[in-house]
Structures are given as structure tokens and as C-alpha cells.
Amino acid sequence: MVDDRKLAVLRAIVEDYVSTNEPVGSKALVERHNLGVSPATIRNDMAVLEEQGYIAQPHTSAGRVPTDKGYRLFVDRLSQVKPLSGAERRAIETFLAGAVDIDDVVTRTVRLLAQLTRQVAVVQYPSLTSSTVRHVELVPLSERRLMFVLITNTGRVEQRVVELPDVVDEGRVAHLRAVLNASLDGCGLTGVPDKVADLPERLPAEDRPLAATVLSVLLESLVERQEEKIVFAGAANLAGADFTVGLRDVLEALEEQVVLMRLLGETSDPSTLTVRIGSENPYTGLRGTSIVAAGYGSGDKQLARLGVLGPTRMDYPVTMGAVRAVARYVSQILAAS
């Protein structure tokens, strides 16, 4: 029995509660929204909504507050994403356009998102796994050490110092570099292990120790970076919002890469927004917080995710609008570079 008016009541409750941060009562509701009925009627509706678990009262004789389930219904059916203003759009564009490299793009994005939403922003670095090899470079550092650099098409650079078993001359290094580039150029990172598996055998015997050492470092670096890097910004915004749960837990979660990963969630369609409300998210320390996330990527490939984290009591339409817009702009920037 959730007729239209009850839904309108729920929507009104969510909106009021989000803006005032106080439990909202029947009288205040009819005053602020013109529902055309009396407070008593609203009370009946509220009783039903409460019974169905969409709202709750903190104490007897207090107004109602949306539950996680209530927010969920609100997000799914009662609200629509609010697009950004023209000024905001332009600000995003100019701010992101100035980025000089991939690091810069990510840093700027996360700050931008934090400022725009006044919440904590989280951005995952573009995945390496769906990138391809652009170039491999070997730079001799000393007689027995060289630096191995791998550049991907997404502009990311992986570097490692390789300790060599023997003194190796420049010629050998140059040769190996050429061979590596020839066989790996354009190859997807996931395909690299296959490509190089039989590589030592195709080299003259005296080159094999060098090749083996370099390859082992290469493969190792691929595995290690599987765990993607995540950065956040805007922690100061947590200070204002009073959390039901201690904000210590929130800060801890933010510094725990693994937890963050899981919070951003699995990759989904880039244009789709994922919203996790309170208890829906897979980490007990974060009751009372919601996550709004979206994928981004250059072209049609989904590279990584970004989003914001804030109190359950957040302005979902606006937040979702900002996240979606930023995700799109970042995708554009990446596609263009």
C-alpha cells in the first residue's frame, strides 16, 4: 500500500532531513511542502512508512528520519540526478585541462571532486591491466645496475631498479631493449607473461642471464601493481558532518587501500552510477556513510573508478550529478591524451 502520497511524504522527509539535519515531524512537513492535507493524515502515512521500514524515529516523540531502506527508495525512484550548473561545468573543464601527466590528472580530479561535493573524494588510478605496452626502456645506471621503465598507452610509467648478476656491457642492454620492444609493443599487459615466456630461448646463450633477470623484475612488477593505487582528498570535509559512527573508523578505512577498493565496487558500465547506502556497503566500520561511485575510462574501455564518500544523510541528487560529470570529463581528458 505505498500510494503516491506516501511516496511524496517519503521524498519530503528525505529532502527536509538532508537539509536541516533534524528529525522531521508531521507539522513541519505540511508547512514546507504543500501536500494539501492535514498533519494528522501525514501522521498516518508516516506510521505506515515506519512499519514498512522506510523511516524511523530516534526516540518516541521525535520526528522521523529516513532509514537506509528509505534512502534507497528515494535514490531509486524518487529523485533524479541533478546536472551541474554551467559555471561548474566550465570550472571542471578548465581545471582538468591543465593537467600535465597521468599523476596530475588523478590529483586534480580527486581535489576537484572533493571541493565540488564538499565530501571525501576517492579516485582509483587507471588500471594497468587493461592498458597496453607503449614502450620499454632499459637505462644503465652503473656497471651492475640498470633501471627498467615501462610506459603504457594510458601514460602511466612503471619503473624498477634491476640488480644484475654480472657486469653487462651497453651493447647487450641495447639489444635486449630492442628485442623487448619488438615483441611487446602494443601488447596488452595481461598478455605480457605469455609473450616473454620463451624469450630467453630465442636469445644467444650469453644474453640469457641478463634477460632472465630483467624479465623476472618485469613480471614481478606486473603482479604487484595489480593492486591498484587509490588516492583520496577532502578529509577535512568529514570534520563538519557529524557521523553516527566515529570518524576514526572512516579515516582508517580511507587509508586502507584494500577497503577502499572494495568500497568503490566492481567495475560496471561507465555511465552508470553505483550508490551504496549505509549498511549496504561491505565494511562494518562504515555504517552511517554512503558511497557514490562511477567508472571512468578512455574511449569505451572501463579503466577505473572514482567516487565520493559521505554521511548517509547526503544530498544524493547533487552528489550523483557531480560524480557523473567528473567521471565523464576525466574520461574525455584521458581519451584525448
Place this chain on the structure above:
Amino acid sequence: MVDDRKLAVLRAIVEDYVSTNEPVGSKALVERHNLGVSPATIRNDMAVLEEQGYIAQPHTSAGRVPTDKGYRLFVDRLSQVKPLSGAERRAIETFLAGAVDIDDVVTRTVRLLAQLTRQVAVVQYPSLTSSTVRHVELVPLSERRLMFVLITNTGRVEQRVVELPDVVDEGRVAHLRAVLNASLDGCGLTGVPDKVADLPERLPAEDRPLAATVLSVLLESLVERQEEKIVFAGAANLAGADFTVGLRDVLEALEEQVVLMRLLGETSDPSTLTVRIGSENPYTGLRGTSIVAAGYGSGDKQLARLGVLGPTRMDYPVTMGAVRAVARYVSQILAAS
């Protein structure tokens, strides 16, 4: 008239206040430390100490609390750095030894320091300015774009994408790369602008547009990275400590690179610890917080700084011990790689 006993009293006050977080009174003092005199005597001493500005009372009829000036005296003359335990030493060593590249070193260091001190740790990336050029690489990405990579002797890698005015063939690029490496190899970064100033003139006319474009990007990247990168960790540790000043301000300062820079302070002798107590630090939002910092560097060169930030009421001897130890170990690691 600061005789020995008064100093002992000050020391006792600082120690007790740090461990209990409550204003300490004359009676409690004589009980916990065997000073061999009566509370009344202590009271007289306290009155003098207060008059001289080393301690203060939050309200009439409350115990005394050290002032910034009191902490300063304590740090300078009444305490000595407490070395780490053997177990801690070993933990540091093994934890840092696993680092694979400079990024990893910094990340591990900052986390380690945060965990060790239970405060917010701050680490500055090794300075580029005192590094030298190890290698310059130009990688063609497409007909009109190439990636410029600069590798320093500290293992840091700077990368930029360069948009070219014209289609340029590989040969030209290779030639420019060779010239660049020949003239820049081993050169200090600060010397680079001089070295390349007349470089276009020494090239054949048809190479000059390419060279000019690449050089402008190179110089630009040097200037931009002057502002060094700083990372922090352990923000969750702020949640426990109740700050006199809102922790919003602290979090804001932490995300403001420029402020952090100034907090860590100017480079000083690597083995020296810098302590900034409360109002001594140059940022008004951080009254109530202290900074303990040290320089680190590979070999004898001072590269950058690291430190921790915490409430003025912190355990200085322990914190200073941890910061000093970590700075030394990081220096070792960097020197070895």
C-alpha cells in the same frame, strides 16, 4: 631564579600531563615523583614557573598545564631523545627493505612513521633540485606526440607528453635524444637550463622546432616540480587526540601542500631534529599542534624532510626517537639504491 628543583617540577608536570591528559596539581606531583618536599613548597615553585610563563592554569583552582614555552624548555633542556627498542628497529628495517622503487619507499616510510608514533606522519619526496640527470628518454607515441621521460639519480622519474608542431620522423627524435643525453648526463638539475640554453643553435636548422618544443616542456617540468610532492598518513590518529583547535583545520592544513612544506621547515643538518611547538609554527590554524621533523638524504646530501604532526601534548622523547630513527633508515635505504 630557575633552580634545579623548579626544572624538575616542570619536567614532572610535562611528563604527568602528557601521560594523563589532565591538569596536574601539587599534591599529585609529590605523590608520583619523589621530590622530597611538601606540596606547599611545590606550589610556590609552580607560582614562579607560572609567572615566568612556563605553565598555566586553565581555570582558577585547577592544576597546571605546560605552555608552549614550557614544552620548549622541556624539549631543549629537560629531556633526551629516547632510542627505539631493538624490536622496533628490526621492524623498521625489514619493512623498509622490501621497497621496490622510490614511490614505494616514500609510501612505506610514511605509513611506518604513522604507526610507530601513532600520529600523523608527513614525508616529502626526495628533492629534484639536488639530483642529477641520469637519463633522458624520448618515446614517440604517435606521429605528432611523444613522451618525454627524465630519470634522476635518486630514482625519480618525471614524464610529460609533448605535442609536436609538425610530423617528425624517428631519426630526428633519436638524434635529439642522443644530443640531450650527451649534454645533460650527470648534470645537476639546477644546471640544466644553462646547459640547454644554446642547444638549438648547435643543431641543424631543420631540427630546431622539435628541439625548441621539447626543451620548453623540459624546462617547464623542472619549474613545476620545484614545489615538491608531500604525502601524509595516519590521519585516523587525529581522531583519538582531542585537539584544542578544531581538527578540521588540521586536516585542511594536511591537504594543503604549500602549508605542509612550510611546516616541515627549511632544510637543516640531516641528523638534527627540528621541533616546532604550538604557536611556534607558522600557521595559525595549527595552534595546539607540534611538529617534529628531520631531514633525510642519501649519503651526505640532504634530499628532503620527514616528520610527524601531533597535539602539543605529545611524548616528545619517544616521538623524536622514532623520527630520528626512521630518517636514518630511509637515508640508508636511499644510499644503497
Place this chain on the structure above:
DNA sequence: ACTGGCACTCGGGAACACCGAGTGCCAGAT
């Protein structure tokens, strides 16, 4: 120069009463 005694101050906690927003329910109106 130190000590014991004493009067004084005040912050913080406990007890208490009050107010008002909000509710649930019921009987009457539409």
C-alpha cells in the same frame, strides 16, 4: 627556606523541573 593549616574559588556532575515538539488514537466530518 620549607611546612602545615586554612579559607576561598570554581568547574563539573547530579538532581530536578519544565517546556514543547511530536506522536497515537478516536470520534466526527466529508
Place this chain on the structure above:
DNA sequence: ATCTGGCACTCGGTGTTCCCGAGTGCCAGT
């Protein structure tokens, strides 16, 4: 059926008062 006005009831939050005890400053005596 559905809505409305009325009414008794609940209870969180606030303001008041009171009291206790830790801590102080001062002074006279050792």
C-alpha cells in the same frame, strides 16, 4: 472510506540549583 481536529501522553533537551572536591594562595610557625 478517507480525512480532520482534538486530546492526552511521552520524552529529549535545556536551564537551574546545589554540592562536592581538587586545587590554590597566603600566612604564621618551625
